[in-house]
Amino acid sequence: MSAEQIVVAGAGLAGLRTVEELRAAGYQGTLTLIGAENRPPYDRPPLSKQLMAGTVDDTSLRPELDSLDVTLRLGERAAGLDDGVLHTDGEDYSFDHLVIATGARPVALPGPGRQRFLRTADDALELRAKLRPGTRLVIIGAGWIGAELATAAAARSCQVTVVEAAATPLAGALGTEIGAATIPWYEEADIELRLGTAVESVEEGGLRLAGGDWLPADEIVTAVGVRPDVGWLAASPVRIENGVAVDEYLRSSVPGVCAVGDCAAFWSRRFGRRLRTEHWDGALRAPAVLAANLTGGSERYDPVPYFWSEQFGRMVQYVGHHAGASELIWRGDPASPKWAACWLAGDRLLAVLTVDLPKDLMQGRRLIESGAQVDAGKLGDQAVPLRAAAC
DSSP: OTTOEEEEEOOSHHHHHHHHHHHHTTOOSEEEEEESSSSOOBOSGGGGTHHHHTSOSOOBSOSOGGGGTOEEEESOOEEEEETTEEEESSOEEEOSEEEEOOOEEEOOOSSSSOOBOOSSHHHHHHHHHHOOTTOEEEEEOOSHHHHHHHHHHHHTTOEEEEEOSSSSTTHHHHOHHHHHTTHHHHHHTTOEEEOSOOEEEEETTEEEETTSOEEEOSEEEEOSOEEESOGGGTTSSOOBSSSEEEOTTSBOSSTTEEEOGGGEEEEETTTTEEEOOOOHHHHHHHHHHHHHHHTTOOOOOOOOOEEEEEETTEEEEEEEOOTTOSEEEEESOTTSSSEEEEEEETTEEEEEEEESOHHHHHHHHHHHHHTOBBOHHHHTOTTSOGGGGBO
16 A cells, blocks of 8 residues: 555545544555645534534644644645546645545525525634624524524524424424424523524525515524535546445445545445435544555445534434334423434334433444344333333
């Protein structure tokens, strides 16, 4: 491997971890890490949590990259791919192996008005400076990011309104039955929640809602999701399926080209489908598998996805993947401070959502990993440890 050149396109957590894991695996060749932003690699989850709350100002991961012997090129965006060459908007880079870790971009809504996003460190710092007492903040989208931002803004005494097109918060991520259980959280935080409300356009000074209603705002944040940042691959032979389609070994359809992180849609043998997760946990763990394979190994990447959210004074955690579930079992009363929900396919546990129940989360993860048969009656009994549901 000493004569090879590996280029990593994307300098977020997934890209940095790839560089770290390659060196840890003994790779001694040339490494180039290319990032679209002008900042060195940093952590994104704190942007909507600790940074927005004002408890931290910097989420840098590892600014001292010298020890990794990597060439860091910042402020260059991937622009195209030819045989053995990555094109950026600044330069061309020859490679023996390319790791695509370009992440995702936020979805924008129509309209000429200023709409902010919460995706980059600059986004977060600029927005935080605007969150003063009395600021009329409108957040479009009651998903994970929308809820976390609403939490932080309410704590800074802003007047917060959350507009959601679906019937409940988190409907797309968890379904309306679970999402309905979170509606009271907004009221408790003195946040106006407008459900079933579509946005026609973002205008200067507010939103034009479907039907013609006007919602005034000092600041507008659009948080309706992200899309994999893979448009620059449109003219390449790399297969795209809601991201870069990769196999169990994280290899794309083009030899020598791999992908990790938010832009990678990997095949999961465990769940029998292609998954693309936008989770910190995946960006942290997938690079170890990729590095092992790039240095002669043959490891499969087939995780149990994990995600967490801190909102309205609660720790909400999710593990697994519930698409294809045939049954939803409540574990505790969702009106109580602590509860969980379990998704089943037959007698197999697919996913668990917990609210302030870390033990249930850990035990549920082990059950999903093992593929054990479970007793649905025990799953629904909060007095029974979750691990005891295994048959």
